[in-house]
Amino acid sequence: MLGVNDIRFFIALASCPTFSIAAKQLNVSASYVTQKLKSLEEKLGVSLIERHGRRLTVTEHGQLIIEFGSDIIQKMATLEESLRASKNDLCGHLNILAPIGFGDKKLSPIVGEFKKKHPGLTLDLILSDCPSWDDYPFQPDIMFYIGELNQSSLYRMVISSTRRVLCASPNYLTDMPSLTKPEDLLDHNCIILRENNEDVSLWRFTQLSLGKSCNVRVTPSLTSNVADVVKQWALSGLGIINRSEWDVMTELSEGTLVELLPEYTLPRVDIVALMATNQSARSRRINNFLDFAKEKLQEQM
Structure with missing residues (x-):
């Protein structure tokens, strides 16, 4: 039977193009990644990842783990967050996607400061030269976008603007x-x-x-x-x-x-945060991070 940690491992692996990159992201050896994947495939009796040279491709069975597993992890995080709400602690995980330059220079210090305020929270800041909501095997909790936004079904929040x-x-x-x-x-x-x-x-x-x-x-x-x-x-x-x-x-x-x-x-150019759900349906950790990032960025712009 798959455990939550197994699901987290596989989703992280599936987001990486090679075993070596996955090992760096997970802070383990490449041999551990290979053995862990082999163990999962033997446990389930199906192939989860296909190797094409050094490149990795998620199989149909692997996609099912990502689809259902992401929902399980989200619900587990929501449960933990609800249990800790009375202490005003934030917990769970945040996936944040952002452009490279903005993410490196402006957003990464904010993410670090937010982590210090909420030690029970884990955060993953993914930087891309052209962030796209649909280009990752996991669903970002927040995607930052700078510039003119084309038609989108995502919920939009203007965080700041820049000259x-x-x-x-x-x-x-x-x-x-x-x-x-x-x-x-x-x-x-x-x-x-x-x-x-x-x-x-x-x-x-x-x-x-x-x-x-x-x-x-x-x-x-x-x-x-x-x-x-x-x-x-x-x-x-x-x-x-x-x-x-x-x-x-x-x-x-x-x-x-x-x-x-x-x-x-x-x-002037808007700095926009995109989310899959409206404010009332979003978790406290997402709304708290958005408020925190908005305050910090408006101080700087």
Whole structure:
């Protein structure tokens, strides 16, 4: 008979592309992962994972464990949480999915601080260059999304918003044409971060003094799906970037990047949390984390 720990193990394994990555996530050896999986398959008499070289594929039987097991774990966590509610303790587990740059720089300290406040809670922060609710074998409790949100059946909560900044290194600007209006960007090297499914090459401006809007479609000289790569290219003098202020605040204060076209604004960008259920149906740990993250992020933005 499967135990709760067996289910947790298998769901964690199924979320990883290789045994070695699963071993790191579970903080055990790769041989332990292999033996544990073999033991589960022998106990159940079915194959749960197929190996294709180093890659792992979950079988139909494995998918059943994920589907029903996730519900069991959720109900167990809810039971524990209800039993501890009288002591105002939070327990159980939170799966949080977020973009890499935002998750690393802004969200990870908040997750750590929340864990200190609630030691009975376990949290898993999964970072992706393009987070998607349906791309993981487990269901996230919360997915953070930055930017324009396409049609979604998920419940949405705006956590904060951030200003976008056009910037480049002083070295880049030395030998390049003057930049006094958005249309001048067509004569410059623009660096683009591919994120979510947005039209990232269309840069939209509003002139502060006149309230006049202007859209410019830039042709990127460099593109990447990793925010730190894009910023490093800008710091190396390779072009102009359009980034969230929180991502370049340190560089702007140090002068290694300088803000361009300050008389124009770029649209503010919402930081959104997505959940599968409405507030009344969500667990206390989800609602408490959302309130905590909202308070902390609004202090910083």
